[in-house]
Amino acid sequence: MRVNLTVNGRPQEADDVWEGESLLYVLRERMGLPGSKNACEQGECGSCTVRLDCVPVCSCLVAAGQAEGREVVTVEGLAEYARQRAEGGATGARGATGVRGGESASLDAARRWQARGTDSQTGENIELAPVQQAFIEAGAVQCGFCTPGLLVAADELLEHHPDPTDEDIREALSGNLCRCTGYEKIMDAVRLAAARRSEGAGA
Amino acid sequence: MDFLRPASWEEALAAKAEHPTAVPIAGGTDVMVEINFDHRRPEYLMDLNRVADLTEWEVGEDFVRLGASVPYTRIMEDLRTELPGLALASHTVASPQIRNRGGVGGNLGTASPAGDAHPALLAAGAEVEAESVRGTRRIPIDAFYTGVKRNALAPDELIRAVHVRKADGPQQFSKVGTRNAMVIAVCAFGLAVHPDTRTVRTGIGSAAPTPIRATAAEEFLNAALEEGGFWDNGKVVTPSAVKRFADLCAAACDPIDDVRGTAAYRRHAVGVMARRTLTWTWESYRGARRTTEGAA
Numbered sequence: 361m362r363v364n365l366t367v368n369g370r371p372q373e374a375d376d377v378w379e380g381e382s383l384l385y386v387l388r389e390r391m392g393l394p395g396s397k398n399a400c401e402q403g404e405c406g407s408c409t410v411r412l413d414c415v416p417v418c419s420c421l422v423a424a425g426q427a428e429g430r431e432v433v434t435v436e437g438l439a440e441y442a443r444q445r446a447e448g449g450a451t452g453a454r455g456a457t458g459v460r461g462g463e464s465a466s467l468d469a470a471r472r473w474q475a476r477g478t479d480s481q482t483g484e485n486i487e488l489a490p491v492q493q494a495f496i497e498a499g500a501v502q503c504g505f506c507t508p509g510l511l512v513a514a515d516e517l518l519e520h521h522p523d524p525t526d527e528d529i530r531e532a533l534s535g536n537l538c539r540c541t542g543y544e545k546i547m548d549a550v551r552l553a554a555a556r557r558s559e560g561a562g563a
Numbered sequence: 564m565d566f567l568r569p570a571s572w573e574e575a576l577a578a579k580a581e582h583p584t585a586v587p588i589a590g591g592t593d594v595m596v597e598i599n600f601d602h603r604r605p606e607y608l609m610d611l612n613r614v615a616d617l618t619e620w621e622v623g624e625d626f627v628r629l630g631a632s633v634p635y636t637r638i639m640e641d642l643r644t645e646l647p648g649l650a651l652a653s654h655t656v657a658s659p660q661i662r663n664r665g666g667v668g669g670n671l672g673t674a675s676p677a678g679d680a681h682p683a684l685l686a687a688g689a690e691v692e693a694e695s696v697r698g699t700r701r702i703p704i705d706a707f708y709t710g711v712k713r714n715a716l717a718p719d720e721l722i723r724a725v726h727v728r729k730a731d732g733p734q735q736f737s738k739v740g741t742r743n744a745m746v747i748a749v750c751a752f753g754l755a756v757h758p759d760t761r762t763v764r765t766g767i768g769s770a771a772p773t774p775i776r777a778t779a780a781e782e783f784l785n786a787a788l789e790e791g792g793f794w795d796n797g798k799v800v801t802p803s804a805v806k807r808f809a810d811l812c813a814a815a816c817d818p819i820d821d822v823r824g825t826a827a828y829r830r831h832a833v834g835v836m837a838r839r840t841l842t843w844t845w846e847s848y849r850g851a852r853r854t855t856e857g858a859a
Contacts (some may be wrong), residue, residue: 361566378564379564379565379566379608380564380598380604382595382598382603401596401599401600402596402599402600403592403595403596403657403658403660403661404745406658406660409660412593414662415664416659416660416663417660417663417664418661420595420599420665421590421591421592421595421596422591422595422664423566423588423591423594423595423598423608423610425566425608425610426588426610426612428568440853450850458841487623513659513660531659531744534658534659534743534744534745535653535657535658535659535660535661535745536658537745537746559801
């Protein structure tokens with residue numbers, strides 16, 4: 361079957377999608393967006409977390425057909441999503457991923473498309489979302505497999521709770537497993553991103 | 564496999580009548596795992612996300628009519644007052660990502676003894692609104708669970724909503740697991756104090772082939788509370804009565820040994836949870852009584 365959806369602000373269509381296929385598979389294997397990770401395939405680990413119509417979900421538990429006509433933001437689009445949100449005001453991300461250009465992008469163009477900047481291999485010269493930058497600076501990334509899911513979840517937390525308590529952070533990230541860091545550096549990163557955000561807002 | 568996308572409830576009922584083997588999918592918590600792991604290859608997958616009515620709820624005089632797909636996140640945040648037991652249970656479901664999509668309809672449809680909503684529904688009192696092209700019926704929650712992962716639905720029926728009795732007193736939910744999130748209950752316990760009818764109701768999860776009430780324990784406690792005049796004098800329930808209640812709750816279990824825990828552990832833990840939840844709820848009932856009397 362064919363599935364039409366908006367991914368990181370761009371209309372996309374996927375053909376020959378198997379009816380039992382997950383949104384995660386469509387994103388990774390059909391749209392060339394491997395940022396969302398495929399680990400447990402049962403909603404346990406959160407490494408496939410994306411925003412579906414603004415709501416954080418495990419994309420492995422969304423049937424591709426359920427995403428028909430809906431808006432998805434993956435970690436690849438997070439920096440742009442955060443930038444548009446910042447420009448549009450501190451809250452209300454709905455609509456932040458407005459469609460740019462009326463025409464459906466080709467699969468090739470989608471594969472070439474990157475969130476911002478040009479060098480996603482080294483992370484240099486790229487304008488990252490504040491939460492991504494904070495993860496780097498706090499050393500919250502080790503093997504990196506859980507990172508995309510954590511970034512999407514943490515970004516959503518800060519969107520709704522600009523000044524979260526440690527409890528808020530733990531709860532918001534409770535669906536994301538990390539087997540390297542012991543979570544402390546991840547907590548540091550979210551606190552850092554929150555602190556910067558409030559500094560920015562106060563300035 | 565065919566993917567059915569009904570745009571309305573009527574279309575969904577018609578599709579289910581035409582294809583009784585169609586597997587409904589909403590939050591995907593159970594269905595997608597089975598498909599991802601090749602445990603299930605349904606002939607038809609029916610997406611209910613397009614049926615907007617299912618994500619709505621109405622607060623009535625005595626009941627909340629909770630749409631089958633109202634996400635657990637909404638129950639936690641918006642129905643704490645009306646459905647405190649179910650709100651507590653919802654908060655223990657998996658993770659924020661799962662709670663954003665999953666709803667009580669899925670718990671009921673799967674009818675796993677470990678579903679977190681069941682003990683809360685049993686304790687509060689509820690009826691499942693099942694519908695088919697043949698008509699609508701309301702199935703009392705006590706009659707809904709018919710076996711391990713089996714329920715009273717006919718092949719052409721879908722769950723439209725669950726009518727949960729609004730709280731008229733304190734409610735609690737307790738769950739044993741290895742961590743605070745992403746955990747399938749080793750066992751769980753729900754308890755609701757109903758001052759209007761002067762009864763206490765219970766619900767036990769993951770400790771029998773189906774979710775169950777501890778009816779003998781309820782009958783004992785209700786009689787003990789009545790005889791001792793506890794509803795009126797607001798005294799602490801005597802420790803011997805609490806212990807007897809806890810023992811009867813443990814005795815109501817029919818658990819198995821599995822990877823999550825032994826039968827003996829489950830029985831013991833249910834007794835502990837019964838004692839704790841009764842103590843917590845009775846303390847708040849007494850507190851509320853004092854406040855009311857002080858104001859009068």
